[in-house]
Amino acid sequence: MSMLNGLSYGLLLFMLSAGLTLIFSMMGVLNFAHASFYMLGAYFAYQTSSWSNYWVGFLIAPVLVALLGGLFERYMLRKTHKFGHVAELLLTFGLSFVILELVQLIWGRTSVDYSIPTSMQAPLFKLYDSTFQTYRGFMMLVAVLMLISLYLLLKKTRIGLVIQAALTHPDTTEALGHNVPRVFAYVFAGGCGLAALAGVIGGNAFITEPGMAQSVGAIIFVVVVVGGMGSLGGALIASILIGLMQTFAVGLDWSIVGGAQSLGIDTTSETPGYSLWKLKLSQIAPILPYLLLVLMLIVRPKGIMGTRDE
């Protein structure tokens, strides 16, 4: 059960970071506003589903956000491109604040009631007394479908070929008559759309509130760095690793005090630093991804499957 929970969370993370890592490998710019597009996806889906039903929101929200992402690339990001990466970075950084404030203006500063459709609240199957909710299965299904179609798109189609060519040899590709800036815009829009899709299915599984971008923002950077900047495969491995690590760590009550006791060393509340030693693994679960980030940067700075050697 923990395995499934971890997998579904990891796959959601992958959906989020796939777009980020694609954009990064193309433009060499970390999109700080990426998590904001995730949030926009959730809010758009909430809005459309309150007007009609969930499925309309599911289809429309990612398209809308992709459109916004494309426009942002075309009319803002492209203009700053000539001023170098720092300008682009700052632009996306600024955009994340603009989106946050806009969301708070439109939908308020507190969480909205965006909930799972009743048809998918029922349990899918039972495993040792605990049930697995249909919606979690649906989340995994969407993520896997997205993963397969993304793979096919990049590896088996002509568009994918052009994108890959534009990634590594933009000048040559342009000389061959392809509109590379337009390819960039498409990839940026696609990446934002993927983030929005993650928002659509993650927003109601967890909670839709203005703080949601910030809370996943840090994690997806960890995923991208650990997986290797710009590597889709690496992002997949890293997201599932982090998803599993977080869920399993919660289930483990190991602590240094416990370890010492099983070795026959007695510790009491008088021992220096006792409050630190008695911390259980389950209590530090939320900081584990960041610990992994630090370790990874020390041991293997290019990430699990990174190719950049700088």
Added chain:
Amino acid sequence: MRVSIKPLALGIASAMLFAGAASAQNVKIGFIEGLSGPFGGVGQNQLKHFQYAAERFSGKQANSGVTVEIVPLDSKGSPQEALALLKKATDDGIRFVSQGNGSNVAGVLIDAINKHNERNPGKEVVFLNYAAIDPDFTNSKCSPWHFRFDAGVDMKIEGLTNYMKDQKDIKNVYVIGQNYSFGQQVSKFTEEMLKKKRPDVKIVGNELHPLGQVKDFAPYVAKIMAANADSVVTGNWGPDLVLLVRAAQAAGYKGNFYTFYAGVIGAPTAIGAAGADRVRMVSYWHPNSAQSEFESVYTGFKAKFNEEFYTVAAVNAVRFLVASVEKAKSTDAVKVAKAMAGMKMKGASGEDIEMRASDGALQQAMYIAQWTKAGGKDVKFDQENTGYGFKTVRYLMPDQASMATTCKMPKR
């Protein structure tokens, strides 16, 4: 010759205005609370409670010469921001502040107010705490400037465990809470008191998770189920409770929940029909509590905001402040604090409540209520249109619910 009567009329009008100002007293409460961020939803809802209380229980509607005005100050739930806002409030001449969501915030406010009052005689500030229930505030860290209108963790756990003691089917209890002073107190007191009252009950888990950070409670629920717990005790509030309950239902958990805040905004919707007869709450009031004197407040609030009314402490804070200003015939914080200490009045269910002078803790009744299908005489009002509401299963008079204090109160 025509004489203009305008100046005359103006003179009379302004004379009346001044006369009015002399007898009417305006008091501002600086409402320092997280009005945005993870717990913003709860904060906004509590703000409405205070505004409604000020409207109903002060000024014209209450037939009182004392008018309370609520000044919202958004701390985003952070102790640092709350301190900055306290400074701003005192600079603006506000002498009464209120806060409740988060004992971590309340703790630093109490310290800061103690220091402020020591250093600024004549500009003292009084803290009306409506929900931060770390028992230290009325014991080891008690302050003459702090008045708490909610019941302390010790008082609530005492009531809760007295009820649990008689539930013979309880065997394995799991305690889960937020990792900060309040959550830690809940976990400590539950373990201590259950051990004393039901030595046969096993505490199969005692878990603390980060405050307001966890979005996916599924792994915690998996752990609760793996531990074979038939009952869960939790002090979680706001989204931390909503998400916990949602995850428990998604995983098909069938055990009982013993909570503090199942009535707080959002939680009733999350509990819904699936929680019927399984979710219990300890509180000093609920809409279906015995001979509820506050029925018109409850229905009036719901009619105005379309949200549930449950923070009687907000109303009591305003009522005690108004009565204390009337008694002291002054808005001076020191005089008001002296008047408030030991003050008695009728509570929300008609019981006799008293602001105990020795520790600044309001002595009031205590209820254990169970989530039950609405209708019938026990459950008149449902919550958040779920068709379910709270039914009293245990009632403790103020003197039965009262806890001793170790506070050595400095002079007010």
